[in-house]
Amino acid sequence: QANKYKVPRLAFVNKMDRTGADFLRVRQMMIDRLKANPVAIQIPIGAEDKFQGIVDLVKMKSIIWDEDKGVTFKYGEIPADLTDVCNEFREKLVEAAAEASEELMNKYLEGEALTEEEIKAAIRQRTIAGEIQPMLCGSAFKNKGVQAMLDAVIEYMPAPTDIPPVNGLDEDDAPVVRQAADEEKFSALAFKLMTDPFVGQLTFVRVYSGVLSKGDSVYNPVRGKKERIGRIVQMHANNREEVSEIRAGDIAACVGLKEVTTGETLCDPSAIVTLERMIFPESVISQAVEPKTKADQEKMGIALQRLAQEDPSFRVKTDEESGQTIIAGMGELHLEIIVDRMKREFGVEANVGKPQVAYRETIRKTVEDAEGKFVRQSGGKGQYGHVVLKIEPNEPGKGIEFVDAIKGGVVPREYIPAVEKGINEAVTAGVLAGYPVVDVKVTLHFGSYHDVDSNELAFKMAAIFGFKEGCRKAGPVILEPMMAVEVETPEDYAGNVMGDLSSRRGMVQGMEDMIGGGKAIKAEVPLSEMFGYSTTLRSMSQGRATYSMEFKHYSEAPRNVSEAIMAARAK
Structure with a gap:
């Protein structure tokens, strides 16, 4: 997704205080597995229980945090045992910066030192272009390295004015461009909905152009409706800060919008624009759900409605024949989380039926x-x-x-x-x-x-x-959803994993060596064969293998499978 939308990024290697932490190994994994181009701008001082701080390769200074939850820190000299590795990665950093322009490259080749400002500007330029990814480290739990990471976001990540103008369509479906400027007419995208127990529904928006003040009226071109902004709040983790206005580039939550769903545009009623809509995949799995008590029937309906508003890849419908409530989503885990959220957030205990695959014809x-x-x-x-x-x-x-x-x-x-x-x-x-x-x-x-x-x-x-x-x-045929499955397993179990995937009508498409040992197996497997796979994989690998899967495409089901599906539907 980040590659598709050309999103600049940096990497923060967390949990440097945990057993097995290895900054340079993670860097190599990013190169080998993510095909990234990480440029270390920090080197850790110690690791695991000996992690003390970092070396800032731009300033060539050490930063040591006090043991008071990382509130205070001080700059110092680089420890003697890290001098060689710091010099090596400082050289790589300067080389990466020099490649930003011919002028800097000539300066570098002539042996002149690049200034701190030149290095930062060059790394920022190449990060925004997506050519490199600055790499940092720390321990978020102990607040070590967090301040430096936030500084790096400001120094190397793009401001709203650094990215290209956003494209959209006007009311006549003609292309229109909005610059990321406060002087432009207001346009924003609603990217998330959340139910807050104190203020009701929060609609998170990202402002692309113009200014939005509380009390303003906004137009939703997708629904053809005008709504008024009640309040605007900026979220800081669990805390909310009320603000009177938000500007181009800001992210905030609006209170009072009732008709907006995720992925819809909000704009100035006098300058209508529809921004690119989010694409939500079709659900591939469904199951019946019913409350454990009759008293919870209405509560369950409200809970499912709210969850469906928040998550457009989750859908709810009523089966006309049986009258059952059917929930549908992107996989077994997705629906398990939905049922768990119903219990935790809405106090609704529910019984769920056996998952059903969303076949097509x-x-x-x-x-x-x-x-x-x-x-x-x-x-x-x-x-x-x-x-x-x-x-x-x-x-x-x-x-x-x-x-x-x-x-x-x-x-x-x-x-x-x-x-x-x-x-x-x-x-x-x-x-x-x-x-x-x-x-x-x-x-x-x-x-x-x-x-x-x-x-x-x-x-x-x-x-x-x-x-x-x-x-x-x-010549009608039944299509079944195929999943892209990736299993990471110790080498000892690779043969068993591949055999098991094949027995599930899977097509193994490749196997790669993982850094530090183990195999990454990629396969395409019908969703109907993947129910309960996590339990099988755990017992097959003594809990040491992990897997991920996502919907890939629909494929024609074999004749014997189609006949079984038709027989099951006929009952």
């Missing part, structure tokens, strides 16, 4: 003439709708595409939206097992109508019948 063949007819006659005025559709596979990820190719008015213009509405309704339940249909292109190319009996409902129903009929003939 699609087609593999093209059907040229899928006919749908809806005719009803019951005395008086009847119903008549008739459509002929071409149904074909769409590119993966393109979703459902509807094309109107009617010529000569065989289906009147006023009924085309009803046909599209019918298609959109039909794709919610496929013909194999009732799962949503994806990646299908539907072209309406022929049909007929009746002067008296045709209406929107008849054409909507005809479209549903035509789509279902076409899908049955178009």
Whole structure:
């Protein structure tokens, strides 16, 4: 994500006072595993229980913290036993700074010393460009190195004015640019919602341009609604500081916004702009949830609604057939955390059902003439709708595409939206097992109508019948979510881990050596085979292996799996 959005970053190696702390090993791991380009601007003095402080390689001074929770510290000379390593990494730091410009490189090659200001400016320039990552260390728990880290954020990270202007769309969908300046019209992005027990809903915003004062009215172009800002608070960990205004580059929380959700834009009503929306992945796992007592039913509804507002990748719905409440998210752990938060934050104890995988359906063949007819006659005025559709596979990820190719008015213009509405309704339940249909292109190319009996409902129903009929003939298949799984394990267990992943229909895509021993195994595994994997992996590796997984894509399920899914849905 940081690479995708070109976010400059620095690295803080924490817990230098813990057993096994090794600053230089972490630096090498960043190079080998993250493909980063770390530039050490500090070297630790001691490690584990002997960690005392750091050497600032820019000033070439040591900083030693007193044992009073890191409140006071003093500068001093570099310890004699660290002189060589500090000189080595100081040279690397100066070399990295010199590469910022031809002028500095010439100065460096001619043997002239770079000043402290030149080094800081050059490191800042290259950090903002994403070429290097300044590397620091300390112990946050004991407040050692924290002050220097905060100074580094100010010295090396970009200010709002250092980043390019933000792009958006105006109300006519024309591109518009907003500079990060107070003089510009106000624009901001709501990036997080949080429920506060004292003030209600807090909407966290990042201001991209202009100034926002309490009492101002803001416009939400996504919802087409205007709202008034009640109060503005800046959050400092658990403390809130009320402020009267926020400016370009500020992050704060607004009180009083009721209609805003994560990822939506807020702007000046007189200069409407929609900033780039956040993309939230589709949920891939769901399970039924019910309160342990009837009394908690209403509380559970409120809790789930609030949690869904805060986390757009979490969804809640009611199953129409069973009446059950279904929660859906990005994995087993995601839903476990949701249930735990319900208990901790809202006092709702809940029973959860077995997780269900979010399968999808699609087609593999093209059907040229899928006919749908809806005719009803019951005395008086009847119903008549008739459509002929071409149904074909769409590119993966393109979703459902509807094309109107009617010529000569065989289906009147006023009924085309009803046909599209019918298609959109039909794709919610496929013909194999009732799962949503994806990646299908539907072209309406022929049909007929009746002067008296045709209406929107008849054409909507005809479209549903035509789509279902076409899908049955178009080689329908079930798609299952595939997860990108990475397992880090000691070498002794690598063979067992790979064998287990293969037995779960996984495709092992590679294995890399880890620094300090061990193997990193990458595989693609169907989500349906990953339930309970953490327990299996723990027992297989005596608790020494760890894994992470994230949704990658949908893939066609093998025939035997599809048959089992259809049989389970038919029960």
